[in-house]
Amino acid sequence: MSPFPPSVLAGSSEGLAEVLATLAEAVDTASTARRPDGPVPPGTPAEVLAAASRALGPAGLPAEGLGTKAALQLLTTVLTEHGIDLSHPRAAAHLQPPSLAVAVAADTLASAGNASLDTYDSGASALAVERWLIGTLIGLAGLGERADGVLTPGGSLSNLMGLLLARDATALRRGIDAREQGVGALPGPVVFCSELAHFSTHRACAALGLGEAAVHPVPVDEHRRMRPDALAAALDSLGPGRTPVAVVATAGTTDFGSVDPLPEIAEIAAGHGLWMHVDAAYGFGALFSQRLAGRLAGLDLADSVTLDLHKIGWQPAATGVLLVSDTTAFTSLDREVAYLNPVDDSEAGYDGLLGRSLQTTRRPDAVKAAATLLAYGRTGMARMVDACHGLARHAERRVLAEPRLELVAPAELTTVVFRYRAAGPALSDELNGALRRRLLESGTALIGRTEAATDGPGSPRRVCLKFTLLNPTATTDDIDGLVDTVLDAGRTCERLFEEGAA
Numbered sequence: 001m002s003p004f005p006p007s008v009l010a011g012s013s014e015g016l017a018e019v020l021a022t023l024a025e026a027v028d029t030a031s032t033a034r035r036p037d038g039p040v041p042p043g044t045p046a047e048v049l050a051a052a053s054r055a056l057g058p059a060g061l062p063a064e065g066l067g068t069k070a071a072l073q074l075l076t077t078v079l080t081e082h083g084i085d086l087s088h089p090r091a092a093a094h095l096q097p098p099s100l101a102v103a104v105a106a107d108t109l110a111s112a113g114n115a116s117l118d119t120y121d122s123g124a125s126a127l128a129v130e131r132w133l134i135g136t137l138i139g140l141a142g143l144g145e146r147a148d149g150v151l152t153p154g155g156s157l158s159n160l161m162g163l164l165l166a167r168d169a170t171a172l173r174r175g176i177d178a179r180e181q182g183v184g185a186l187p188g189p190v191v192f193c194s195e196l197a198h199f200s201t202h203r204a205c206a207a208l209g210l211g212e213a214a215v216h217p218v219p220v221d222e223h224r225r226m227r228p229d230a231l232a233a234a235l236d237s238l239g240p241g242r243t244p245v246a247v248v249a250t251a252g253t254t255d256f257g258s259v260d261p262l263p264e265i266a267e268i269a270a271g272h273g274l275w276m277h278v279d280a281a282y283g284f285g286a287l288f289s290q291r292l293a294g295r296l297a298g299l300d301l302a303d304s305v306t307l308d309l310h311k312i313g314w315q316p317a318a319t320g321v322l323l324v325s326d327t328t329a330f331t332s333l334d335r336e337v338a339y340l341n342p343v344d345d346s347e348a349g350y351d352g353l354l355g356r357s358l359q360t361t362r363r364p365d366a367v368k369a370a371a372t373l374l375a376y377g378r379t380g381m382a383r384m385v386d387a388c389h390g391l392a393r394h395a396e397r398r399v400l401a402e403p404r405l406e407l408v409a410p411a412e413l414t415t416v417v418f419r420y421r422a423a424g425p426a427l428s429d430e431l432n433g434a435l436r437r438r439l440l441e442s443g444t445a446l447i448g449r450t451e452a453a454t455d456g457p458g459s460p461r462r463v464c465l466k467f468t469l470l471n472p473t474a475t476t477d478d479i480d481g482l483v484d485t486v487l488d489a490g491r492t493c494e495r496l497f498e499e500g501a502a
């Protein structure tokens with residue numbers, strides 16, 4: 001007889017009951033823990049991290065375990081008392097939403113089952129759930145019959161995979177098998193993207209052996225959208241030793257939510273036989289909303305699309321997705337492995353999704369997203385998107401109405417970029433940086449920071465503040481409170497600067 005009761009394993013029904021009981025105890029612990037008043041624990045990073053480490057105790061494997069209850073209580077306390085609270089209405093820093101309860105419940109179930117997506121015999125029904133989700137997202141994107149997709153560990157990895165498939169497809173068109181010969185065989189590769197593209201595109205080029213110098217940044221217009229005329233000119237002026245590999249259009253730039261003109265870019269790409277990848281990590285969720293979906297017109301023309309449901313989608317990270325317009329694009333990732341997918345097994349239907357991914361073992365992240373989309377439907381998802389967009393529009397109006405604040409970029413999706421005004425640009429840079437750190441240290445608000453050309457395309461980049469509003473339960477009063485908190489911190493910083501104390 002085993003010394004362990006069945007309830008130690010979450011996948012058994014006894015184990016699932018144990019998970020529930022343990023979670024109930026964690027809820028009790030969390031409700032009595034000293035949660036900070038604001039979204040961030042007050043103190044400097046060194047103080048907060050030292051307090052969390054002290055609560056955990058010295059690193060090292062205890063000789064005797066504390067037991068499930070005590071271990072979970074300890075971690076719950078550490079996370080509650082010294083962690084960030086994304087469900088707080090003044091948490092507005094990153095594209096990192098509060099998670100939906102239904103998604104967390106489904107994710108717990110998925111973890112309990114611990115299925116993997118690489119083979120039928122490691123996943124079974126989890127494969128069907130991922131195919132359901134991919135089919136649903138393909139429908140939203142408007143991609144055709146031949147489209148396909150896969151879940152990934154996030155937007156950065158989806159961008160890497162999109163460029164990998166673009167690289168291999170480009171090579172194949174030239175009769176080169178890039179996976180055998182490497183990229184040395186592809187002379188002078190060039191990847192076009194807007195100057196506001198996410199840095200993961202650049203890093204992907206480095207990782208894929210194209211070199212970061214392969215990135216050709218295309219200027220943006222006054223609405224922070226890639227200029228198609230500049231893209232066309234750049235393509236036309238490429239020398240004979242260069243190989244255009246892809247154009248990466250962004251549908252929802254990280255800071256501004258601006259969407260590159262997809263139809264125009266697609267037309268140029270098609271004219272040059274160029275792969276079009278759309279980084280819709282942030283913007284894809286706008287498709288849930290009738291009001292905002294039109295901004296992504298032309299997404300159906302992409303060869304590949306990055307989207308993150310852990311941004312607009314309210315999923316726990318990671319719920320990244322890569323869609324492709326033609327399933328054969330995945331061919332270069334496919335492998336036949338004796339212990340996973342031998343030919344006779346595959347032919348008999350015992351196949352999995354190994355050939356869609358760079359990963360082998362792969363979590364069933366689709367479960368939480370499928371549960372969410374089934375639970376809320378299009379209307380429910382749209383209401384959350386519209387609520388967050390509405391909050392961003394309200395924040396934009398408040399910023400415009402405040403003499404001490406300057407609007408840098410309007411609310412396209414759910415972000416608003418602005419500055420606290422100070423006497424002179426250099427002082428403003430310093431002051432805005434100090435203001436945000438002050439909010440973090442006091443724990444009163446969690447807001448973002450970035451740099452932007454504040455006086456039109458090509459003007460100097462200045463330090464700005466940013467609200468990323470992804471909490472659908474927040475109200476316009478909460479936004480007013482957030483703006484008031486920023487103004488208070490700004491005034492305090494100004495005073496400290498004047499006194500030379502900052």
Ligand SMILES: Cc1ncc(COP(=O)(O)O)c(C=O)c1O
Pocket residue numbers: 095153154155156157159198200250252253254279280281282308320
């Ligand atoms: C436009 C865009 N692309 C890609 C990413 C990277 O996504 P992830 O953090 O999931 O890797 C981000 C992250 O904010 C993003 O805004």
